[in-house]
Amino acid sequence: MSTPQDLQDPLALDRQVSYALVVAARSVTALYRPILDPLGLTHPQYLVLLALWASGPRSVKDLSHELQLDSATLSPLLKRLEAMGHVWRVRRATDERVLEIGLTDQGRELREKAVAIPQRIRDRLSMTEEQLEGLKTVLSQVIDNAKGLPETI
Known part of the structure; x- marks a missing residue:
């Protein structure tokens, strides 16, 4: 709780935008857990699916850019979603350096449960x-x- 002195202290924790953002993000993400658990999803996996539901298949690089996740974070999410049967991953025929990601029928059907x-x-x-x-x-x-x-x- 803020005291009058804290309101004047530029280093008071309650005055830090970064602190408020971190706590808000953590709190809101926690609200998703009991809603996503029955679908077998984590919040980051849900974000991946939201992006794919919105605009379909794309390169992993493009998905990484849209979600603002580095490949070290995104790759395990995609592998898990693939193992669950929600997405497919395949090398682009015209350039095998590019990994494409898209929804399976099961992944598209999951959208109805998530709406x-x-x-x-x-x-x-x-x-x-x-x-x-x-x-x-x-x-x-x-x-x-x-x-x-x-x-x-």
């Missing part, structure tokens, strides 16, 4: 769609602004 997840999360957060859209807009601005800055000052 209610966003509303269930909104309900658990007790926030309106408009509030969450506003939050996403602000977070997108934070992401864009942070990406445009050098890593050192």
Whole structure:
């Protein structure tokens, strides 16, 4: 809990944007666990499926860029989703250096089971769609602004 002195201290934990973002991300991700568990999915696997449901097969490199995950993080997710029967991975015929990823029939069918997840999360957060859209807009601005800055000052 913040004290009046904390409100003036620029190093007070409660005043740190990074702290609020980390705690919020962890808290929201935890809300997904009981919803995704019956589907046999983790939150990162769900994000991969969301991307594939939205725009179909693509290179792993493109998927990595969209999800902002490095290959060391994404590769095990894809292997697990493939083992579960939700995605396929194949080398591109015209360039075997490129690994393509796409949904199997089972992966496409899983979308129907997942369609209610966003509303269930909104309900658990007790926030309106408009509030969450506003939050996403602000977070997108934070992401864009942070990406445009050098890593050192």
